Amino acid sequence: MMKRIVSTFCLLALFSLVVYPKTSRIAINVYISENTSLSKESRDYLSDKVSRLLSDNDVLGKNYSDRFYITAKVHIADKHIINGMPQRISQELEITYKIGDAVDNIVYSTYSETYTGIGTNETKSQINAFSQIKSNDAYSKFIQEAKDRIVQFYSERCGSIIQEAEINAQNKEYDKAIYQLSLVPYGVDCYNDVLAQLKRIYFEKTEYENLSLLSQAQQAWNSNPTKDGAKKAVGYLREIKPSPSTQKQVQELLDSMNRKLQTDEEREWEFMLKQYEHEQELKLQEEQNSADLLNTCIQLGYDFLSSNFQPINLIGNLLSW
Known part of the structure; x- marks a missing residue:
């Protein structure tokens, strides 16, 4: 025995x-401002659709990194009532997507698209419009541009990331060190x-x-x-x-x-x-x-972030995009 x-x-x-695995592991968070005319139901639905865009383009779609975000600002270009039984509302919504570094307050990539939705109320009309959000070549190009900039960000800082992780490991802050290293794509x-x-x-x-x-x-x-x-x-x-x-x-x-x-x-x-x-x-x-040791480390990093991340005035930067 x-x-x-x-x-x-x-x-x-x-x-x-x-x-x-040779995957990018680029970590981009989704941020949909509450300072908008959208209802909570519409915001949540939009957030889910934007997350799907990231997922479809091999971009990590959960809160893992603490600095890279995609925002989606909605502008109502047109709204009118369609008479009938029942009465319906038609809205033309222009969405501007931006991906950038919320810590350094730099926008890496921008893309706009217009959608038209019809529903028996404003929320249903908006959700109908957002349902049309699907990945395509234009979205992929928009996201790839941001991914390339993020890779460049880590390339320029790689030495200092490794050095800082080593210091944290020497101080027995292993999860923090693993978190820092596991973000490098x-x-x-x-x-x-x-x-x-x-x-x-x-x-x-x-x-x-x-x-x-x-x-x-x-x-x-x-x-x-x-x-x-x-x-x-x-x-x-x-x-x-x-x-x-x-x-x-x-x-x-x-x-x-x-x-x-x-x-x-x-x-x-x-x-x-x-x-x-x-x-x-x-x-x-x-x-x-398990997929491999790397995935284990990624999960440790995510657990560390979930337990320790304190926003460093990112919201003000995100609202300005």
Whole structure:
């Protein structure tokens, strides 16, 4: 049984074979101002349609980056009532799309399109117009222009991004470092350097967290060398990610608990140990069945942003576009 646990950890070497996908991972957020005559229902629908445009053009459509945005400003060019039963409203809506850097307040790309919608009220008329928003060559050119500018942005700052991530990693701010690096898109000159740094920091974070959990497991067992102490210790061990660096210490702790427990407790301990082994195997399988280590890092970055991002007066810039 213990040998199987060892072999499970050894499978981690497969991570060295990871092939990273060559996708842009450009991160652009959608911002639809509330300072508009549109109803909330219309704004939400417009936001969904603009998000779909980003998705259709291989642009990350969720709040992940904290600086690049697409805005859509609506201008009512014409509105009139169509008599009949029921009475309907026709609206001609001109939408101006802009993509840019909200931190530096720079617009990278602009595009306008006009849509006509008819409905029994203004909201339905607007939603009917927005339903016509679909990706086409003009949209793709508009978005590609912005993507090229964003790649240029990261190319010019790549060295400083790597350096800042390294400082954060040295300060044990691993999630922040991973977040910074995972934003760098494919196509930047230093992309391979970023991936190498990203992988190194991810495993450094894993080792640091594993050692902390292992220390807590050892303390739980040393302070109460009984089945209850073993149960608590295994609870910490379950949180440890498969890693060759902690494999030997985990095995030594399990061996010491195995020797110490009395005969009448062995059956319960055996069940607990089997359950732990099974969970570790599933955990490793789940890691390997993920798209790749890069996607794991991207999710860590997104979690960090969700928990820590504080707007730095971006709204004023976005409203001025």
